[in-house]
Amino acid sequence: MSGKVFEYSLQVRWSDSDRLGHVNNTRFVEYLQEARAHFITQVLMEAVGSRGATVVRRLTVDFLRPIFDESGPLVIEVSILRIGRTSFQVKQRVLDVSGALCAEAEAVMVAFDLESQTPRVLTDREKSVLAEYEIAG
Structure with a gap:
């Protein structure tokens, strides 16, 4: 475990705010997804x-503090908690411009075969790359 952390920067968009003046919780999920997609594209692929697909099996989010228009740019950290045979567990943290923790999330990602529409075994190379970002849970 080397414990590298992938960081993705994201600006809060004007349309992300709800009538209460803060970013709606559904947008948090979009932010998390965008950061995971960039991690998979920029690091793993x-x-x-390979253009191997991954799908989300489970996603849990703890919303810790609101995000406002002026909270950005946000930094979304991506690291790996566990690497299995066909899946890996991702940990994410959403930090505002001041470094305050706004949300924490965990996602179980499954390697997926698009032809058979079934999980596939992670390759040794995929496991090796993911292991660079593995942290203690």
Whole structure:
């Protein structure tokens, strides 16, 4: 475990705020998804050279503090908690411009075969790349 953390920066968009003046919780989920997608594209796929699909099996989010228009740019951290045979567990943290923790999330991602529409075994190379971002749970 080397414990690297992938960081993705995201600006709060004007349309993300609800009538209460803060970012709606559904947008948090979109932010998390965007950061995971960039992690998979920029780290996993670039290193492995594959367009292998992954799907979300489970997602849990703890909303810790509101995000406002002026809270950005946000930083969304992505790290790996566990690597299994066909899946890996992602930990994410959403930090506002001052570094305050706004949300924490965990997602179980499953490697997926698009032809058979079933889970597939992670390759040794995929596991090796993910292990660079593995942290203690």
